[in-house]
Structures are given as C-alpha cells and as structure tokens.
Amino acid sequence: MATSESSGVAERYASALFDLARDQNALDDVESHVTTLRQMISESDDLRRLLESPVFKAEDQIRALDAVMQSHGVSGLVANFAKLTARNRRLFALPDMLKAYGDLMAKHRGETLAVVTSAEPLNDEQLETLRRVLSEKTGGTMKLETIVDPSLIGGLIVRLGSQMIDTSVRTRLQGMRQAMKEAA
Template sequence: MPVTEASSLTSGVALRYASALFDLAKDENALDAVEADVEAFGKMLDESEDLRRLTESPLYSKGEQVAALDAVFQKAEMGPLASNFFKVVAENRRLFAVRGIVRAFQSLMSAHRGEMLAEVTSAEPLSEANETQLRQILAEQTGRAIKLATKVDPSLIGGLVVKVGSRMIDTSLRTRLNSLKTAMKEVG
C-alpha cells in the first residue's frame, strides 16, 4: 500500500474514533475532563518511546496492549471515559492510529470552542511569553482564537514548524540547512 493511502487510512480511522469520543464526552457532559485526559495521553506518547512502541508495533497482542494501557492509565489517574475508550481502541487493534486520534480530538475540541488548533514544533520548549506572542500573531493572521499544541523536536536545531489548518510554515534551521545543501549540489 502506498504511503499516501496508508496515511489517509490512518487519518480516516483517527477522525472516526476521535468523533466517537467527542460525541460520547459531550453526551456525558465531560468534554473538559476527557480533553485533559486525551492531552495527557498525547504528552505521554510524545515523552515515552516504550509507550509509542506499544501503540505502534503489531507484535504486541491486544491483550498485552490493553493490560499495559490499563496500568499506565491507573498510574496517571486517567478518568474512566477516556481510559475505557483507549482500551477499546486497543481491543479493536487500532492503536496504530492513536496519535492521530489525539490530534483529531484536539481539533474537534478547538472547533467546538470556535478556536483554531495550531500545532507548533520547536527545537526547545517555548516560554510562556513566546507562546503568548505566537498565539497573538496567529490570531491576527487567521482572525480566530488560537489554541497551541506544542511539542519539542531537537533535530530542528532552531526555529519553528507551525501547522494551522492546511497551512504549514517551516522556519526551522534544519530545513534551511537542507535547502542550502540542495542548492550547493546544484551549483557544484
């Protein structure tokens, strides 16, 4: 299966699951609590290679995945709605899409509040002042309130990669160095 087909399959699965969780949380009047749990789980995925491996590898049985997630969720004191939901995702062998589910749920919550979600990747953690300034600049550009979903990727070396809707702005030093390398190959 070509990469584009695989990623569109994953994003389709992620959106369906995220929509189901959103509707369930809305029916239970638990949107804020579920959002906090989903964001905490997303952060755990970003910070733990072992947890990422558990969710992405087809080598683990669904029983192993469910048991491991149950232990992680109990230790993190995650609410029953979100923890049961992600265990069902594991039971259905759809954990490969869990990072997409987290992003799609964040987007649904932002849309529900009338915000736009901006995914920001930086080489180092942003200060609160930098986050505030970035949020203001993006709000001016889009005309909507902005919610930032930040993550750190030291391989960027410096700069930012910002995704807002279908637009992506890449000012990372890594990209600039790669462009320079390509330009130098063309010259020489």
C-alpha cells in the same frame, strides 16, 4: 502520516469519544486526559512502538497501556477509549484519534488550532506573542498545541490547517546541503 483508512478510523473514533464526553458533560475533563496521553506518546519511543507494532497481542498492549496511563493519571473515558482501540486492533491510529478529538474540541469552541513545534519548550511570553500574532493573521481565536522536537536545533514549525510555516534551523541546513550538492 495517516493513511486515508486510518484517518477515517481516527475521525470516527474521535467523533464517538466526543459525543460520549458531551453526553456525560465531560468534554473538558476528557480533553485534559487526551492532552496528557498525546504528550506521553510524543515523548516516548517505547510507547509509540507499542502502539504501532502489530506483533504485540491486544491483551499485552492493553495491560502495558493501562499501566502507563495510570502512572500519568489518565483515567475514565480516555483510558477506556484507549483500551478499546487496543481490543479492536486499532491502537496504531490512537495518535490520530487523539488529535482528531482535539480538533473537534477546538471547532466546538470556535477556535483555530495551530500546532507549533519547537526545539525547546516555549515560555508563556513566547506562547502569548505567537498566539496574538496568529490571531491577528487569522482573525479568530487561536489555540496553540506545542510539541518539542530537539532535532529542529532552533526555530519553529507552525502548522495552521493545511498551511505550514517552517523556520527551523534543521530545514535551513538541509536546504544548504541540497544547494551545495547541486552546485558541485
């Protein structure tokens, strides 16, 4: 969870990246690289440790991050942006910065962003059904961002702004455990 300090940092950095991308007519290209980098971070415990640990020197973080980004085709403004955050010792806030950029892009396009977490990847038909249902509920264009978290076991967690709908099996099991503890 972002602290208010890292949240402010994330929004300022994301805004700067957005402005630079807009000035260079590269909004969509930057968004594509941001999405790739966000996916890399969500899928790699080692990469998250690299971002979060203050133990690593900035030069070592930059070198490691550069190698990982090159191997996944992340380049240009986004690669330079990520290295700048490392140089400025703000790498811990990079995930929040990338999310804030996505939020700015959604707002730029007039979309509402829903973050959908599922135990397994959703297929195209499931995504389209979810997009349609959420669009009907909100009355606007819906953009879905998907995250896979096998620990959910099944079901979904949908975050739409400050609203969260949690139908995950993990949460239901936790509720049952709590109810059983209270009954004992």
